[in-house]
Amino acid sequence: MLHEQAVVRDSIEWFLDLDYPRDLFRICLVTTAQETCDTGETTAEMVERLFKNDLGGRMLHLHVGGKNKATQLNRALELLRDELHFIGLENSLIGVYDADSRPDKGVLREVDRERNVHPEAVAFQQPAAYFNNLSELPGGIWGAYLRSRPLYNLRFCLFRELPAYFRSRWIGRNRVVRLLAASPNHFLGHGEFIRASFLAGPNPFPEPSADTSLGTRLSLQGFQIAPLRTFDTAETPRKVRTLFWQGIVWHQGGALIFRDLRDSLKDGVRIRGWHLSLVLKRLLENYIWAFGPLTYCIGLALGVAWGARRRRSQAPRLGRHRRAHLHRPHRSRGQDGLLRGIAGGTGKRNRRAAAANQPAGSRHGYSDGDHHA
Numbered sequence: 402m403l404h405e406q407a408v409v410r411d412s413i414e415w416f417l418d419l420d421y422p423r424d425l426f427r428i429c430l431v432t433t434a435q436e437t438c439d440t441g442e443t444t445a446e447m448v449e450r451l452f453k454n455d456l457g458g459r460m461l462h463l464h465v466g467g468k469n470k471a472t473q474l475n476r477a478l479e480l481l482r483d484e485l486h487f488i489g490l491e492n493s494l495i496g497v498y499d500a501d502s503r504p505d506k507g508v509l510r511e512v513d514r515e516r517n518v519h520p521e522a523v524a525f526q527q528p529a530a531y532f533n534n535l536s537e538l539p540g541g542i543w544g545a546y547l548r549s550r551p552l553y554n555l556r557f558c559l560f561r562e563l564p565a566y567f568r569s570r571w572i573g574r575n576r577v578v579r580l581l582a583a584s585p586n587h588f589l590g591h592g593e594f595i596r597a598s599f600l601a602g603p604n605p606f607p608e609p610s611a612d613t614s615l616g617t618r619l620s621l622q623g624f625q626i627a628p629l630r631t632f633d634t635a636e637t638p639r640k641v642r643t644l645f646w647q648g649i650v651w652h653q654g655g656a657l658i659f660r661d662l663r664d665s666l667k668d669g670v671r672i673r674g675w676h677l678s679l680v681l682k683r684l685l686e687n688y689i690w691a692f693g694p695l696t697y698c699i700g701l702a703l704g705v706a707w708g709a710r711r712r713r714s715q716a717p718r719l720g721r722h723r724r725a726h727l728h729r730p731h732r733s734r735g736q737d738g739l740l741r742g743i744a745g746g747t748g749k750r751n752r753r754a755a756a757a758n759q760p761a762g763s764r765h766g767y768s769d770g771d772h773h774a
Contacts, residue, residue: 527592
């Protein structure tokens, strides 16, 4: 946790109130030594003060160093390794949440149920929704942008992440089906539960993105990530700059697919055709997630500009047609026939009068000079 003074108290109360036997789970709060505060308590100092009320010993505070979340999680696991071996790696799960996470109170019971239904799964992931603080976001165009991101993330979760989790469970071992239907799974950084035996090695969380790369490696190695049925609700960043840097970390984790493939090959994975399919899909999804809204806005702007240009190119022809139509008096068919008849009769009388006034030779087409000759 870094600069989480505003939510750490509510977080502790929320997780202590989870619906599960109290002697079967323990809360470990990880704070970073990088945090400093000149005007008040740091997050670590506040946690230590709140720990005085923990009479049951259900909480554990781990104050570690590290420049990013992955490093901090790896160092926290090193401190927990002796305790995990005492409990038993095969019977333990490591759950990861952010300070602003508010999962369903029965999530631990759901994990137990899914673990019994899918014993082959090495990890479980809650879908995420970022709607906890929409009323606290600023106004204006930037506030509208910040409020739009939870909707975009929810759409990505419902139509990309959850279907990928389910597909990874039923595609089986058929090569053709696996090549076409396999999708690279990933963790979200919170709401994830991983078997402790899988995290027993050194530095199990890859840097810099502890979630995306770890999920990709599980997919490349053929392990399954089972989805959970309840959401982990969290907060949206209150500043566009924070959201931007958060997106950079997530995007960087997805862009390291070739590094994850290389490390998986070092672990003994034999490359198959569906591995290449996973790589291509990961690169495409990484682009869609990062630049999808921007691409959509650019496409919409180009469409509007093309439509406006086409209307301007047709405007002169439409203008002449409309002017001619406006200057022409509106008449019925009977009026048009009557006017043509009157015009025709007047023309005949005029031609007769002009012919009567001409000399005889002129009527037959001779000029005066020709007649006298």
